[in-house]
Amino acid sequence: QRSIQQVGVVLRGVSQQTEQLELVDDLQRLGLAYHFENEIKTLLHEIYKKYYIIHEHRNQTDLHTAALAKFKLSLLEDIKGMISLYEASYLGTQGESIIEEAFDFTATHLPKLKILDPYLEVLAAHSLDFPLHWRPSISEARWWWTKLDFGEDLSFARDTLVASYLWGIQIAPQPQYEACRGVVTKLTALVSAIDDIYDVYGTLEELELFTMAFERWDTSTMEQLPACMKKCFSALNKSITELADDVLRGKGLNVLENLKKMWINQARAYMTEARWYHNGDRPTLDEYMANAWISVCVPLFAVHDYVVNLEQVTQTVLKCLENDADFLKSAGIIARLVDDLGTSSDEMARGDVPKAVECYMNDIGASKEAARNHVKDMVREEWKKLNKHAMENKTLPHSTVTKFPNYMKAAHFFYMHGGAPDLPLTGRGV
Numbered sequence: 358q359r360s361i362q363q364v365g366v367v368l369r370g371v372s373q374q375t376e377q378l379e380l381v382d383d384l385q386r387l388g389l390a391y392h393f394e395n396e397i398k399t400l401l402h403e404i405y406k407k408y409y410i411i412h413e414h415r416n417q418t419d420l421h422t423a424a425l426a427k428f429k430l431s432l433l434e435d436i437k438g439m440i441s442l443y444e445a446s447y448l449g450t451q452g453e454s455i456i457e458e459a460f461d462f463t464a465t466h467l468p469k470l471k472i473l474d475p476y477l478e479v480l481a482a483h484s485l486d487f488p489l490h491w492r493p494s495i496s497e498a499r500w501w502w503t504k505l506d507f508g509e510d511l512s513f514a515r516d517t518l519v520a521s522y523l524w525g526i527q528i529a530p531q532p533q534y535e536a537c538r539g540v541v542t543k544l545t546a547l548v549s550a551i552d553d554i555y556d557v558y559g560t561l562e563e564l565e566l567f568t569m570a571f572e573r574w575d576t577s578t579m580e581q582l583p584a585c586m587k588k589c590f591s592a593l594n595k596s597i598t599e600l601a602d603d604v605l606r607g608k609g610l611n612v613l614e615n616l617k618k619m620w621i622n623q624a625r626a627y628m629t630e631a632r633w634y635h636n637g638d639r640p641t642l643d644e645y646m647a648n649a650w651i652s653v654c655v656p657l658f659a660v661h662d663y664v665v666n667l668e669q670v671t672q673t674v675l676k677c678l679e680n681d682a683d684f685l686k687s688a689g690i691i692a693r694l695v696d697d698l699g700t701s702s703d704e705m706a707r708g709d710v711p712k713a714v715e716c717y718m719n720d721i722g723a724s725k726e727a728a729r730n731h732v733k734d735m736v737r738e739e740w741k742k743l744n745k746h747a748m749e750n751k752t753l754p755h756s757t758v759t760k761f762p763n764y765m766k767a768a769h770f771f772y773m774h775g776g777a778p779d780l781p782l783t784g785r786g787v
Contacts, residue, residue, distance in 0.1 A: 367380070377404065436474065443459075443488070446459040447490040447491065448744060449744065451738070451742060468485060491765065491766055524767055525539075528541055528662070528767055534760075541658070547592065548654055551623075564627075568625065608664075612675065616661065618679060619656060619660045630710050639716075640711070641720055645710075645712075646713065649693040650686055653693040666754065668754050684753065688764060692765055692768040694713055694735055695736060717732065
């Protein structure tokens with residue numbers, strides 16, 4: 358606590374704008390910014406006011422401080438500024454041509470620069486590999502962990518539990534979101550089991566009956582099904598009933614039917630993919646994405662996360678989350694596409710349905726490289742939409758809007774280099 362107070366004193370005592378922003382940046386990268394939310398909000402508001410008051414009278418702009426300027430080749434000498442400008446370009450929304458120009462300029466020139474400063478060289482490499490706006494704070498620790506290079510010395514240690522925990526702390530790192538982390542952990546286990554049933558275990562006939570059990574929410578329809586399906590559905594029913602009871606006691610709202618609806622949607626999305634696979638269908642990219650943003654579990658997680666948030670739970674917000682909110686759809690598309698870019702080859706090899714890359718290749722006869730580049734462009738476009746939704750939001754609680762991009766950042770974190778076989782969700786699930 359004393360250390361936190363000391364950092365707060367330093368934050369309030371720094372007078373230079375660039376130093377202030379760099380200190381805020383350091384706190385965010387380390388995952389400590391939540392301790393200083395009020396101080397950071399005040400500081401950024403003051404910088405915002407000061408910048409716009411004097412902007413008309415400024416003849417020169419420090420690129421690193423402003424991360425905005427007319428792009429000239431002479432700016433290539435400002436390495437730190439180029440990195441800042443590149444990072445800032447990921448905050449753009451659709452139709453912002455200047456932001457697009459910033460991205461094109463920095464993405465073209467930054468990888469080619471000869472950077473002599475070792476610190477800036479690493480900083481640039483990390484930015485190009487994984488932009489800050491898409492990056493959870495825990496990724497800083499990931500680079501540290503990789504450098505330890507334990508390798509085969511610890512090959513006996515499975516990371517499944519650690520990965521499950523990481524999903525939770527990346528989505529809701531603040532101490533007050535303990536309930537959310539608990540729900541995420543339970544959801545990952547349930548989703549993983551159900552996903553595997555649809556992917557690799559059940560026959561088409563069994564899966565049709567399994568899906569029917571979800572739609573009717575009736576265990577009597579499962580008499581003909583294997584024991585694993587019965588046990589899985591029973592565990593799910595018990596878990597969401599307990600969660601709904603907790604919400605009813607704590608917040609006075611019955612959300613059981615809301616939770617059931619999301620699981621029914623999830624089962625239907627899995628069933629659609631199972632039919633494609635068993636029937637040998639090749640969906641178009643549009644057909645695939647219309648289903649995939651749901652099968653990736655983002656809507657499911659969003660509703661479960663909302664009912665355990667610290668604010669009042671209302672049916673108005675629940676209906677918004679249930680009825681394909683644009684914010685949610687963009688988030689689901691991002692998570693799905695990032696997952697596909699990282700794991701589609703492995704999933705196709707084990708007999709899964711074509712993913713976004715393969716669908717685009719089938720649609721227009723594109724090469725794999727061209728298809729992957731197209732999917733990457735789709736990710737950037739959906740992030741622009743997500744940024745705009747967040748800025749214009751008037752329906753969803755502030756905590757939901759600010760926390761929810763963490764789902765996408767977690768997806769980037771886990772799948773940017775192909776995922777890992779011991780992750781709790783290596784296929785559809787976020």
